[in-house]
Amino acid sequence: xxxxxxxxxxxxxxxxxxxxxxxxxxxxxxxxxxxxxxxxxxxxxxxxxxxxxxxxxxxxxxxxxxxxxxxxxxxxxxxxxxxxxxxxxxxxxxxxxxxxxxxxxxxxxxxxxxxxxxxxxxxxxxxxxxxxxxxxxxxxxxxxxxxxxxxxxxxxxxxxxxxxxxxxxxxxxxxxxxxxxxxxxxxxxxxxxxxxxxxxxxxxxxxxxxxxxxxxxxxxxxxxxxxxxxxxxxxxxxxxxxxxxxxxxxxxxxxxxxxxxxxxxxxxxxxxxxxxxxxxxxxxxxxxxxxxxxxxxxxxxxxxxxxxxxxxxxxxxxxxxxxxxxxxxxxxxxxxxxxxxxxxxxxxxxxxxxxxxxxxxxxxxxxx
Amino acid sequence: xxxxxxxxxxxxxxxxxxxxxxxxxxxxxxxxxxxxxxxxxxxxxxxxxxxxxxxxxxxxxxxxxxxxxxxxxxxxxxxxxxxxxxxxxxxxxxxxxxxxxxxxxxxxxxxxxxxxxxxxxxxxxxxxxxxxxxxxxxxxxxxxxxxxxxxxxxxxxxxxxxxxxxxxxxxxxxxxxxxxxxxxxxxxxxxxxxxxxxxxxxxxxxxxxxxxxxxxxxxxxxxxxxxxxxxxxxxxxxxxxxxxxxxxxxxxxxxxxxxxxxxxxxxxxxxxxxxxxxxxxxxxxxxxxxxxxxxxxxxxxxxxxxxxxxxxxxxxxxxxxxxxxxxxxxxxxxxxxxxxxxxxxxxxxxxxxxxxxxxxxxxxxxxxxxxxxxxxxxxxxxxxx
Numbered sequence: 193x194x195x196x197x198x199x200x201x202x203x204x205x206x207x208x209x210x211x212x213x214x215x216x217x218x219x220x221x222x223x224x225x226x227x228x229x230x231x232x233x234x235x236x237x238x239x240x241x242x243x244x245x246x247x248x249x250x251x252x253x254x255x256x257x258x259x260x261x262x263x264x265x266x267x268x269x270x271x272x273x274x275x276x277x278x279x280x281x282x283x284x285x286x287x288x289x290x291x292x293x294x295x296x297x298x299x300x301x302x303x304x305x306x307x308x309x310x311x312x313x314x315x316x317x318x319x320x321x322x323x324x325x326x327x328x329x330x331x332x333x334x335x336x337x338x339x340x341x342x343x344x345x346x347x348x349x350x351x352x353x354x355x356x357x358x359x360x361x362x363x364x365x366x367x368x369x370x371x372x373x374x375x376x377x378x379x380x381x382x383x384x385x386x387x388x389x390x391x392x393x394x395x396x397x398x399x400x401x402x403x404x405x406x407x408x409x410x411x412x413x414x415x416x417x418x419x420x421x422x423x424x425x426x427x428x429x430x431x432x433x434x435x436x437x438x439x440x441x442x443x444x445x446x447x448x449x450x451x452x453x454x455x456x457x458x459x460x461x462x463x464x465x466x467x468x469x470x471x472x473x474x475x476x477x478x479x480x481x482x483x484x485x486x487x488x489x490x491x492x493x494x495x496x497x498x499x500x501x502x503x504x505x506x507x508x509x510x511x512x513x514x515x516x517x518x519x520x521x522x523x524x525x526x527x528x529x530x531x532x533x534x535x536x537x538x539x540x541x542x543x544x545x546x547x548x549x550x551x552x553x554x555x556x557x558x559x560x
Numbered sequence: 561x562x563x564x565x566x567x568x569x570x571x572x573x574x575x576x577x578x579x580x581x582x583x584x585x586x587x588x589x590x591x592x593x594x595x596x597x598x599x600x601x602x603x604x605x606x607x608x609x610x611x612x613x614x615x616x617x618x619x620x621x622x623x624x625x626x627x628x629x630x631x632x633x634x635x636x637x638x639x640x641x642x643x644x645x646x647x648x649x650x651x652x653x654x655x656x657x658x659x660x661x662x663x664x665x666x667x668x669x670x671x672x673x674x675x676x677x678x679x680x681x682x683x684x685x686x687x688x689x690x691x692x693x694x695x696x697x698x699x700x701x702x703x704x705x706x707x708x709x710x711x712x713x714x715x716x717x718x719x720x721x722x723x724x725x726x727x728x729x730x731x732x733x734x735x736x737x738x739x740x741x742x743x744x745x746x747x748x749x750x751x752x753x754x755x756x757x758x759x760x761x762x763x764x765x766x767x768x769x770x771x772x773x774x775x776x777x778x779x780x781x782x783x784x785x786x787x788x789x790x791x792x793x794x795x796x797x798x799x800x801x802x803x804x805x806x807x808x809x810x811x812x813x814x815x816x817x818x819x820x821x822x823x824x825x826x827x828x829x830x831x832x833x834x835x836x837x838x839x840x841x842x843x844x845x846x847x848x849x850x851x852x853x854x855x856x857x858x859x860x861x862x863x864x865x866x867x868x869x870x871x872x873x874x875x876x877x878x879x880x881x882x883x884x885x886x887x888x889x890x891x892x893x894x895x896x897x898x899x900x901x902x903x904x905x906x907x908x909x910x911x912x913x914x915x916x917x918x919x920x921x922x923x924x925x926x927x928x929x930x931x932x933x934x935x936x937x938x939x940x941x942x943x944x945x
Contacts, residue, residue, distance in 0.1 A: 224843065224844070225843065225844030226843070226844055226860075264634075445846070447846060447848070447863065450843065450846050450863075453843075454842075454843035455843075459841045459842075460841065460843065461841050462841075464839045466834045466835070466836050466837070466839075468594070468595070468596060468828035468829055468835070468857070469594070469595035469596050469828075469857040469858055469859040469860075469872075469873075470845065470857070470858050470859075471829070471856075471857055472853045472854055472855060472856045472857075472858065472868075473822055473854075473855065474822070474854055474855045475854075476853060476854055476855075477852070478847045478851075478852075478853055479847065479848070479849050479850070479851065480847070480848060480849040481846075481847050482843075482844040482845070482846055482847075483844055483845050483847060483858070484844040484845075484860065485596075485844075485859065485860050486829065488829060497844070498844075499844075
């Protein structure tokens with residue numbers, strides 16, 4: 193894929209995850225036992241063969257930058273192209289941040305200096321495993337100006353507030369997009385556009401003081417340009433609040449979802465920690481769970497996800513919970529319906545029981 | 561080339577004939593170990609963690625997988641602009657070329673490589689052993705004593721001493737005598753095959769040894785005895801900890817099983833001394849509702865529906881429903897069908913085992929059953945050693 197560059201747009205504030213995004217951007221929220229949300233988008237780009245990707249960041253970027261490094265896990269440590277991490281280019285304190293398009297405008301050179309003809313723009317809270325090749329081919333064949341990627345979801349099964357849904361005609365042209373009409377065609381906030389058009393539209397919008405990528409650059413212009421829709425048929429996890437984070441995490445305990453999200457069509461890459469294989473002691477009792485490397489399990493774990501390096505002592509019981517990296521669960525402790533952020537320590541005999549419908553997040557490095 | 565104080569020469573040419581089917585397409589150092597590693601990861605990680613950034617890896621037999629595994633050393637943080645990992649296979653020169661005739665000859669043939677770094681010291685190690693060791697401590701000891709060579713020694717049980725090269729030392733740990741596999745050992749201090757030499761001294765011995773047509777060009781058999789004979793300053797570096805030569809099916813199996821103890825002597829969960837390896841990018845393992853896993857090491861990418869007990873599972877292993885895996889080592893991407901029973905076996909990479917098969921024999925003193933890589937075992941088969 194030599195003719196495409198990628199953009200991962202993190203420039204839109206996204207505060208729905210509250211506790212989990214207290215000290216990190218949504219892109220670096222841990223997910224699936226060893227990943228961060230951005231890994232899925234980056235791996236999709238890597239598996240498509242895209243070798244030039246810009247990450248437009250907003251704030252709280254420490255964990256994100258640490259995670260991305262030189263981009264080598266995604267084969268983005270390239271002589272030509274590679275990974276660009278681009279924070280907002282605004283003048284402090286005179287200028288205010290006004291929206292993600294301002295980021296695009298501030299880094300317009302990223303586009304101008306690229307020879308590639310097409311740009312794929314996406315965000316990081318829609319988790320899926322996909323190869324953009326087919327969508328790109330569709331974009332080229334249909335001679336669309338813009339191609340929006342969507343996934344068909346039964347609106348009754350998942351809360352789709354905060355999602356755009358597309359109104360698509362029989363020629364796969366997008367006739368409208370909004371948050372109200374229930375079409376079930378959920379816009380994945382991923383689109384393909386001809387680079388020259390993107391640059392032109394960024395300039396145009398910013399001149400009009402319009403700074404919202406989806407609203408101003410796309411939704412406003414649906415009638416003006418030929419905007420087509422491409423359907424992604426695989427699994428999609430939409431993470432837009434703590435409840436959906438929990439629910440979508442638990443769906444990974446379905447082996448079919450596990451196989452699809454982690455293997456098809458490509459592998460998912462992440463920063464390597466060189467943890468040893470998970471160790472199960474004689475008293476370990478684990479059922480229906482995802483266990484990452486570096487864990488040492490002596491207790492009982494059911495319907496749960498253990499991230500890398502979690503220690504579960506003898507007699508401890510973990511149920512319906514997500515336990516992030518390096519947490520320690522003491523002897524005979526009980527953890528139920530909980531999300532434990534990284535490095536939480538639950539002392540011996542403590543009991544933390546939450547409600548599955550409204551899982552509680554325990555902040556990073558808490559000791560309980 | 562910037563001068564290096566010390567560089568490592570890692571002997572990775574072992575054929576591993578006693579590992580049978582496991583080394584059909586693999587050099588011994590590339591044999592999988594511990595659910596995630598290959599044997600050579602331990603010595604490479606030791607180098608990296610000891611601050612040695614220049615490692616020449618001497619390869620010979622079945623180098624393909626080993627070479628592609630090593631790459632440019634990235635996985636061990638040894639991709640360096642000056643130094644790093646260099647794979648050194650035997651090569652042909654204008655006057656012809658030679659297979660590496662022995663461990664010493666392998667170094668002699670690469671004098672040109674060593675001299676590019678003009679090192680003061682050369683560490684010679686072998687890629688066949690499982691252990692964690694700080695070579696820098698050994699180097700500091702070597703320097704402090706003003707030694708010309710230092711050999712790492714480990715105390716082995718007396719009854720096993722005759723399997724090793726054993727050394728006699730004086731009260732200052734100066735080596736006075738060396739015996740290769742003696743019938744009646746006078747000491748139980750065994751050589752671990754880890755040497756630090758002053759390069760100028762080693763070089764002169766290598767060149768002299770090369771001129772001797774009767775020499776087997778081996779460190780243990782020729783170089784060290786000659787140095788002792790000429791009363792050079794050879795010292796012992798005493799090592800305490802886990803060290804194992806995994807040269808046979810039995811020792812490979814035992815070393816894997818050693819890791820399953822609640823507090824193994826070789827601690828892999830040690831953040832201060834990580835063992836690095838090439839990452840296969842697999843998701844966390846999935847343990848199904850009716851599965852049980854006890855006393856085992858399980859790597860990422862595994863799906864366990866059956867019962868795993870006292871076993872080591874490498875990445876991407878699928879254990880079918882009602883299947884039982886006991887006292888076994890299951891290497892990457894093995895698929896185990898439903899209701900299969902596997903006892904005390906080593907199943908090599910990529911093997912597919914059909915439903916209801918019985919592999920191996922139950923029981924503590926049962927022999928180990930070995931299934932070679934990419935085997936296909938049809939349903940209902942019974943296989944034992």
